[in-house]
Amino acid sequence: MKIFYGVQGTGNGHLSRARAMAGALSQYPDIEIEWLFSGRPREHYFDMELFGDFHCRSGLTFHSEAGRVQPLKTLRNVDLLGLRRDIRALDLSGYDLVISDYEPITARAARRQQLPCVGIGHQYAFCHDVPERGGNPFTRAILQQFAPVTTAVGLHWHHFDKPILPPIVDIDHGDLAGGCEQNKVLVYLPFEDQAPLLALFRQFPDFQFHIYASVHEWRDDDNLHTRPLSRDGFRRDLADSDWVVCNAGFELISEALQLGKRIMAKPLSGQMEQLSNAAALEQLGYASIEERIDRRALEFWFDCEPNAARPCYPNVAEALARWISEGCAEPVEMLCHQLWSESDIAPPQLQRQQVA
Incomplete structure (x- = not known):
């Protein structure tokens, strides 16, 4: 199976998640992956040996100062023509699957070329009714249309009775x-x-x-x-x-x-x-x-006294790698129920009814 995997590179969290997925997918010798990162210059990435000769594009990102997003500077720095060129120039022929960790170039190129695209990331949890603050119809539309996919796999700290997976945690035992x-x-x-x-x-x-x-x-x-x-x-x-x-x-x-x-x-x-x-x-x-x-x-x-709450999450990267290796055939709801069952958080009620 040949996979083209795009990663939003503006935050190091996306990179940590990509490293966990790269390690899990490496256990399947029949899977070949080509990586694309966007959102920052190539020289600003570090510890990227795991991804081989990866592609790097400008993509889209936001500008911030003193702990606050600067909308006007963000808009001034957006190169929509360059983004459009990168989307049109990305040739995905020969790939069996496209995966996007909220990366817009790969997601939109896959849509344009009518290829299946799986979105794996926290932002895809906002396709569901999860806790939300500071949003309006415009920001919600941007969040949901930034990197559109055919199958969305959202990640969150709790399922909130929705088909959302636990986080991919890149730590050693x-x-x-x-x-x-x-x-x-x-x-x-x-x-x-x-x-x-x-x-x-x-x-x-x-x-x-x-x-x-x-x-x-x-x-x-x-x-x-x-x-x-x-x-x-x-x-x-x-x-x-x-x-x-x-x-x-x-x-x-x-x-x-x-x-x-x-x-x-x-x-x-x-x-x-x-x-x-x-x-x-x-x-x-x-x-x-x-x-x-x-x-x-x-x-x-x-x-303050320490908070007793401490969730224990299963190995989500390993489960997703298996799911991908099997052609993403299992419904996301089934994967959701399985993984929350392995955590210390009760599985979502809605999914338990569906898979019973």
Whole structure:
């Protein structure tokens, strides 16, 4: 089976999910995969050896400053003519299946060439009635039409009685078994101004903050430890941290939940997906949500008793790889029921009735 797999490269969460899927699919020698990533320049990707000689395109992305989406700058930076050219130039003949992790070029090229396209990603969960915040008819239409597919496989922290799968979590079993360093805090806030954050974290000398940001070298300054983006280093620090401070993206929070971390999440203002993620986390009781990370918020969070809620998700990447290798023949509802049955969350009632 030949697969063309497109990945939205604007966030590292999509890349983590793609790495998990690449590893799971590699167990099937009859599957050949060609990868395309869009949303950032090739030189801004890192640790990409797993994907071989991948394609890279500009695609579509949003512009943000100081923790807020900037709609006008986003529109000014959109190259719709270039996007149209890339869609028309992508030749998918000879491929049996197209997979899109919310990547618009592959999804729209597959539609144009009338090829089956499976969408795997968190954004496809919004095809269903899940917790939502900050949306309007226009933003909902963009979210649902950004990367249209023939079969949508949505991922979320809970099924909300809809045919949605658990998250694809890219962690090792050894990470689950490891211990935590007391008062070690992992910080990943790429959309925020870093200088005010560093000044804030200095006010908590009893905590060691390991901050991943767009820097070129390690910097250690008392309780502040700034690190350049690195998959292996980030995974190590995530595994033995006690606390995680991050934006409300999907993949990192999924990994932190699986590892049992205490989470503070600040949604990116003006970004419907992150605002909706915050609403879901509040509803589920999985994280502390803050519109602004300041001294008051951190003091309250550090003093609170840990939340007992910690979901345990099955190996979704492995199940999806098997499903793909079998031609995606099994209904998504069946896969949904199976995977939630393997978690510590009861399967959706609606699907249990359908598959009984």
